[in-house]
Amino acid sequence: AQSVAQPEDQVNVAEGNPLTVKCTYSVSGNPYLFWYVQYPNRGLQFLLKYITGDNLVKGSYGFEAEFNKSQTSFHLKKPSALVSDSALYFCAVRDTNSGNTPLVFGKGTRLSVIA
Amino acid sequence: DAGITQSPRHKVTETGTPVTLRCHQTENHRYMYWYRQDPGHGLRLIHYSYGVKDTDKGEVSDGYSVSRSKTEDFLLTLESATSSQTSVYFCAITEGSGELFFGEGSRLTVL
Numbered sequence: 001a002q003s004v005a006q007p008e009d010q011v012n013v014a015e016g017n018p019l020t021v022k023c024t025y026s027v028s029g030n031p032y033l034f035w036y037v038q039y040p041n042r043g044l045q046f047l048l049k050y051i052t053g054d055n056l057v058k059g060s061y062g063f064e065a066e067f068n069k070s071q072t073s074f075h076l077k078k079p080s081a082l083v084s085d086s087a088l089y090f091c092a093v094r095d096t097n098s099g100n101t102p103l104v105f106g107k108g109t110r111l112s113v114i115a
Numbered sequence: 116d117a118g119i120t121q122s123p124r125h126k127v128t129e130t131g132t133p134v135t136l137r138c139h140q141t142e143n144h145r146y147m148y149w150y151r152q153d154p155g156h157g158l159r160l161i162h163y164s165y166g167v168k169d170t171d172k173g174e175v176s177d178g179y180s181v182s183r184s185k186t187e188d189f190l191l192t193l194e195s196a197t198s199s200q201t202s203v204y205f206c207a208i209t210e211g212s213g214e215l216f217f218g219e220g221s222r223l224t225v226l
Contacts, residue, residue: 006157034214034215036217041220042219042220043205043217043218043219043220044158044205044207044215044217045217046214046215046216049213049214051213090157090158092215100146100165100211102148102160102163102173103215104160105150105157105158105159106157107155107156107157108157108158
């Protein structure tokens, strides 16, 4: 079975500082990994994904994520946080060994960027 | 933005009444999903479809049914709504194994 964990319910960071939102996963095969962002009263928006290839994936709005197979992690990062980055962030995984099964989402991490 | 429309966007109903939520897509994508979002639980899969008339259960399917009679529409039905089904419901689509595209959500309150 596939699963994903976001160990922090809330992350607070000062504007201009680097941010990290953590995600770990569990799959039996190889993972497809995704990050989504949700602004208030909106649907989820795709940020970036890891399918194969380079472990550092670059996405929308200056975000990037690093795939670490040995640590089964896919942490979301941004070098310099903006107040407008404040939102709810979801990590998701699909096990490539399970065919085209649906994505499994973490419980979300609320990011608050303080001016 | 992906062409996904959910309706209604907001609904208040009473316990025991039937409710149907509609997801309509203009992308001709094969896969459609219904998730619910609740505080502390993130997104949980209710049902999904991998083609017309082809559906399967997700993690929290009890009390819900779905139908997909044509590619563009995926209906979620609560046969007899309960207060535990108060939630925000999201439809999502994808063509293959890539990223999902989400609708704007349907907020359901069951009194």
